[in-house]
Amino acid sequence: QVQLVETGGGLVKAGGSLTLSCVASEGTFNTNVMGWFRQAPGKEREFVGGIDRSGGGAMYGNSVRGRFAISRDDAKDTVWLQMNSLKPEDTAVYYCAAARITFVTRNPSFYDYWGQGSQVTVSS
Numbered sequence: 001q002v003q004l005v006e007t008g009g010g011l012v013k014a015g016g017s018l019t020l021s022c023v024a025s026e027g028t029f030n031t032n033v034m035g036w037f038r039q040a041p042g043k044e045r046e047f048v049g050g051i052d053r054s055g056g057g058a059m060y061g062n063s064v065r066g067r068f069a070i071s072r073d074d075a076k077d078t079v080w081l082q083m084n085s086l087k088p089e090d091t092a093v094y095y096c097a098a099a100r101i102t103f104v105t106r107n108p109s110f111y112d113y114w115g116q117g118s119q120v121t122v123s124s
Contacts, residue, residue: 002026002113004096009118012086020081020118022096031098034072034079037108038092038120048094050104051079059104064090086122093117 003025012018024031035050049060051070058070064083072079079096095118097111 002031002098004098004113004115006094006096006115006118009094009120011121011123014086014088014122014124016086016122017082017084018086018120019083020094020096020120022079022081022115024077024079024098024113031100031113032102033099033104033111034070035097035099035104035111036070036079036081037095037097038090039095039117040092043092045095045108046092047106047108048081050106052102052104057104059106061106083120086120088122088124091120091122093119 004022006022008020032053036048037045038048039045047061049070051058051072067085069082096115098113099111
């Protein structure tokens, strides 16, 4: 059973940057795709981005493309979400997720493991 732990959330001013980290406790050997989702109060869970095992197949949600970047290091069982040019509308709980499928998907139902979530708040 893969357990995911996110760290790095917090409060940041608009225009600032923040990096979230996600460590897989049982290793990433049993997963291929690592993804990030977010959920704001009263809204559905939104796909932020995902990356496949090769690292070259990253995909991003429309609202974050060009501002956020995902990277992974399987030797460290870690995936990162670098968030730049943050906006108040980026405020949400951010979740790390892992999937055994081999392709990145926006659909959260394809992800097998989830972290507990990390709060990111962007002030105006």
